[in-house]
Amino acid sequence: DVKVTQSSRYLVKRTGEKVFLECVQDMDHENMFWYRQDPGLGLRLIYFSYDVKMKEKGDIPEGYSVSREKKERFSLILESASTNQTSMYLCASSSPGAWGTDQETQYFGPGTRLLVL
Amino acid sequence: DAKTTQPTSMDCAEGRAANLPCNHSTISGNEYVYWYRQIHSQGPQYIIHGLKNNETNEMASLIITEDRKSSTLILPHATLRDTAVYYCIVRVLIQGAQKLVFGQGTRLTINP
Numbered sequence: 001d002v003k004v005t006q007s008s009r010y011l012v013k014r015t016g017e018k019v020f021l022e023c024v025q026d027m028d029h030e031n032m033f034w035y036r037q038d039p040g041l042g043l044r045l046i047y048f049s050y051d052v053k054m055k056e057k058g059d060i061p062e063g064y065s066v067s068r069e070k071k072e073r074f075s076l077i078l079e080s081a082s083t084n085q086t087s088m089y090l091c092a093s094s095s096p097g098a099w100g101t102d103q104e105t106q107y108f109g110p111g112t113r114l115l116v117l
Numbered sequence: 118d119a120k121t122t123q124p125t126s127m128d129c130a131e132g133r134a135a136n137l138p139c140n141h142s143t144i145s146g147n148e149y150v151y152w153y154r155q156i157h158s159q160g161p162q163y164i165i166h167g168l169k170n171n172e173t174n175e176m177a178s179l180i181i182t183e184d185r186k187s188s189t190l191i192l193p194h195a196t197l198r199d200t201a202v203y204y205c206i207v208r209v210l211i212q213g214a215q216k217l218v219f220g221q222g223t224r225l226t227i228n229p
Contacts, residue, residue, distance in 0.1 A: 004160075042218075042219045042220060042221060043161075043217070043219040045216055058216075088158075090160050090161070092160075092161075092217075104208070105151070105163055105166060106163070106217055107163060108153075108160035108161045108162070108163075109160050110159055110160050111158070111159065111160045113158070
């Protein structure tokens, strides 16, 4: 079974703190993703990475950065946490589908519920 | 920019089949239909996906119409643990990686 783990299920931080959210996958997947989920807004893509040391901005990258030093680990960094970054953060991983096909299944971690006070 | 439409909510009796519809009228020829579900306070869980043939796995069956403009996810014998939000997704490819655009999904409630 694919396993995606996130370092914390719940996290409470203060405004201005630097926050690290860690994600690890054990299936040798090339692609990894960070989303946030908020009521009424669905899942929104923050950043993704399709290889080690590679990163691409998603829909809402402002206020976030990422790091992918190893294939299995993708970190989301909040440089200076703000209250509007209170959210559920979800990490996912996937492997590209076979050439010529469009299939690529993403597998999600359990999520980290972050509260910024 | 979700490319699918689903009913907001549905109810189903425990032990009965739950049939969740999804419209994806703008789907293109090589796009797969994916289904995920999200149980409260957990990450989305992959259920099944398909292109044009019907698919079945240990969790569910997926029926795709011949014109591929709609599909139905079937949970054959729903249990209380199947209560969740179910998302029907047609993914969008950006910069070499897929983007899953989750809409609001269908909130399925299984009643005892």
